[in-house]
Amino acid sequence: MTLFLGVAVLALQLATVAAGGGAAPPPPLGCPTTCGGVHVEFPFGIGPNCSLSDGFSVECVRGTPLLRLGTAEQTVKLLGVDLGHGKIRTTNAIASQCLDERTGKLVNTSWAGLNATALPYRFSDEDNRFFAVGCSGLVLLTGRASGVDEEVMSGCISVCYGNKSIRSGSCSNTGCCETVITKGLSSYLLAMGKLTDGTPVNRCIYAALMEAASFSFEVAYATTDKFYRKNNGTVPLVLNFVVGNECKEAQASGGYACAGDHSVCVDAVDGPGYVCNCSHGYTGNPYLRNGCIDIDECSPKNQGCPVGMICTNFPGGYNCSCPEGEYKTNKNGVLICEPDKKRSSLSVSVIIIIGVSGGLVIGVISMLITYLVRQRRALADVKRKYFERHGGLLLYEELSSRQGNAFTIYTEEQLDNATNGFDDSNVLGCGGHATVYKGRVPTAGGGDLLVAIKRCKVMDETSNKEFGKEMLILSQVNHKNIVKLLGCCLEVDVPMLVYEYVPNGTLYQLIHGAVVSFATRLRIAHESAESLAYLHSFASPPILHGDVKSTNILLDESFMAKVSDFGASILAPTDEAQLVTMVQGTCGYLDPEYMQTCQLTEKSDVYSFGVVLLELLTGKKPLCLDGPEEERSLSARFVAAMREKRVEEIVDEQVKSEARGELLEEITQLALECLQMCGSDRPTMKEVAERLGGLRRLHQHPWTQDAVEIEEVRCLLHGSPESISFEMVRCQQ
Template sequence: MCPGVSRLADGSCAGVGCCQTAIPGGLNGYQVSFEEKFNTSGISSFSPCSYAVLVEAAAFEFRSKYVTTNAFVADNGGQVPLVLDWAIGNKTCEEARRNVSAYACVSDSSECVDSKYGKGAGYLCNCSAGYEGNPYLLNGCQDINECEDARYRYPCSVSGTCVNTIGEGNKTQIGWQIAIGVTSGAVVLIVTATCLYMIHEKRRLAKIKREYFKQHGGLLLFEEMKSRQGLSFTLFTQEELEAATNSFDERHVIGKGGNGTVYRGTTKDGEAVAIKRCRLSNERQKKEFGKEMLILSQINHRNVVKLYGCCLEVEVPMLVYKYVPNGTLYRLIHHHRIPFTLRLRIAHQTAEALAYLHSWASPPIIHGDVKTSNILLDEDYTAMVSDFGASTVAPTDEAQLVTFVQGTCGYLDPEYMRTCKLTDRSDVYSFGVVLLELLTCRKALNLEEMEEDKYLSSQFLLVMGEDRLEEILDEQVKGEHSLELLEQVAELAKQCLEMTSDRRPSMRQVAEELARLSRLAEHPWGRQNSEEILALLGGSPSTASEIELGSTRIISFTDTAYIGIRSPR
């Protein structure tokens, strides 16, 4: 395509009435056509004809008179230079050799060369070094006698001492012992210099690795590992991880985020692992990394991805985790339709993992980046919390407070953004957004929406405040469960999204509530409303009586009782 603009000047054909464009290399064909819908009213008075020409760019310069007159033909004699290229067929040399009868490089002293335009553009034949002639004919490439060819000059001091060698140039009989000696000496010198350089480089790299290892707290980690018998933690070398990922080939990348890039690898023992190349943002993180790895290595929870070890002898440390095969919760929510009971089970398992990190890890660990893309799913779709690496140990004093906000937009705790104080309630807020994604199947942040609708949390709080929850719920979950159950899950999410962290529940409380809601969702009365349950059991609202005991509502009639649990108001 070469669309016209509003300019027409000598030397530049880019205006009303004409245009020009470069042709990319590697084309197998070229065709010119004119758009019939193009409005020609502006040029019909001075350029009534339409024609195109293919020329060599370096041999042609445009003149504005070519548009309004026949000067193009007059100036160029009716002809313009054009560059053509050619190749044989559309196969590479390797493919062409398989068909001996059609292979064009038939001379014994010929070589096949792939077309410079890439695969599918054919091949060419050349005579081998030291030969000349036609490579497309049998015996078409003949040896060049460099001793007799005037094009080649060799320093033969005595006449008649030049000896032609078939296909390899010539040699002289005089001084060959000296030539061998000089060559051998040069080879020894080069080998010696190369060895010395390699030894120097090896020592230099070893020193750099030791400095990185020390910088990332490796010495402390190593001493602690020796003193703690039975600690299952491995210090991997850079070479081991490069071998596991084919030198960190881009084809092994399984995830990228603000905290680093994750690669899938296979250890020398054949075990699949996920290797994360971290991004450390400040000096405190670098100094405390080894200590924090020791703390994280002691985490043993069924819903937390197992940390096998780390590599500290590189500029940015790398973490080695157990590989979890079924991808992320984000992909499951936004690319598949899953029942709400499974969504609740995953939410409950995630809450249990975060509660463990907050309450039972020593010292407590704050995840800092809870989101659906950091919740992985194993073979049985069991939730595994991941990506809580180098910046998750809870700060113990004001000096350890973060100096800039980290995390993911859409999940960030507003109080954390305002104060830079990362607490366990920051994780609670982010988890509340995860609950919203499970309820609505909408993304936490949608940049395509209007400003007021970009954030899922803002939309949710607005509809909750106006008692319009059903508008935002996923249609599938509305068809699977009663509105009462969905309202209870939404109420829990709302509590997690309180603007003030002190008013949010702990992750332990959230996990307990989700356990109760999961049990409720698995029973028939969690999937129907009160009238449907009464009809199912043969009663009617007029014959039923209700008793409320705290958060429990008992609907009874005749000899049957239906127990439904309502969240506290």
């Protein structure tokens, strides 16, 4: 037996498809989509850069779409693309073996089989069959399949018992034979031969791997060369394709080709790799963004629901329902709508019940609306009474008469919205008498302003009566080292105050939480003293703070001091009846004279400031309950240290290293004067501010500067306000 050896190879190498990583780039605009009546969709493409990779590139040559097989020069004609099933139709050559009339020997005709070694394709075992036509022919097919280590083999025999034995349409080894191919077949070899040396019925045997649906056997195929001539030497062939490695691997590596929002990855059934499909209820191209579109199952074309049912389409699906008064049922596997007899019989009763129930509901709603209106009016009356009790009418009239007034009277609703219902996440600080919240209030320009809102818990009756009058005075306070009071809310039981927001925390946090230079401490002390001096000496009428402490001195973006909480202060008394007030202040800072007399004066603020000055100098807390009784009060320890000339023992190391001896002596002396037991022996805040200003200039003064100028600063430090001018003249002489 003489054998014919033909070759047809189709090897799968996915690396060429998924190389490059990242999501598959969309085709550029302007890429052709048809050639010779064949619709070419991405990932296939006509022209350079129009396909997912070289393995999907199509050339349009004189109206014929040609698919180049990898790096090989061989091309095949593209007949069609089926993206939904991951298939393409192309062409395959018919192999033949004929008897030479002159020599009587078998001759293998030359033919061009598929020869691709780097493409993302496999022969479809579902769509293709291997056919052989002729008489006394033996055809063997050996090849490689994915997932199978050894070669696979199949074949068939075609014999003839005279022309009358051959029947058209029947390919059952008489004049024609066929065999299935192995799943995942990626390459194959052919071997053809004659079973006998006698004269055959016909002179040729023809064989081809081809699309089964395209083949219909005729008697003439076995006795003539009609099969070869009718197909011009080629037959249709179906190939499965994949666009990358397995789904999980492609998604993890980034080389993922399923680009659409409703595109899903499907692993190939005949070997490694995956294709993309539109998810259920969608159709289109799953390899393009927005390529999968919703299927309208309710359109006249699709008719998703049976006749008589109501069809409702939604993204990815649809729903079938029945008209009012009917119900859905399944009869013999078909959904239909039938009248609801029970519902019809009950309709009259239902109407009566609905009528009665509707009347009751309307009555209840009317009563509820009336109740809510009354409650709202009552609430409005309560808010109006609070507003009037706190002096809101007087405050409103006075503010209205001012030009360019920036003070605002807020409603409770505005401040509730500003703090998200006074949520705990917005709490800036909490004390025994009040809680401070961070919030945002609207401005006249249409934007938002970050503010601090103080919500007091209680208020004495005396302050209640004078609150509006005090707000009017406090609204005029304007000093760079005082937290600006921006507004208030008067329509609540205890009024709320709105201040400018200062972002960098308190002086207490700075002193007891960080290393601070002496220059910074001295500057903050001077700025704080300036603000208190302003309240005592330049506000009209004068204002007493009443609770000076390091936690009430805030620091802005540039760490400039801003004294806060003076909204809890009182106006300077005009007669003796006003001197007696409730005890206020903080332990450790309280004026001992005030504790005895219950009379708050400007010298009470001086004493409290002296304790703040001690905190800056020592870095210690004003009250320490853990130590011995004689060391619990910082002011008492300091006075004792000054008396025994051992003040350097309690002064902070940072201060001692940066402050010169005379400067340290001057500032500790000033602190001692502020802490005098008798208020009349203490300096005023104006004097304290001037002396701290002089100490700042002395600290900043270079050692090489003229000694006369240093002496002038010393004169300023030691001279009283009345004698400053005289002392300056004397020192200059």
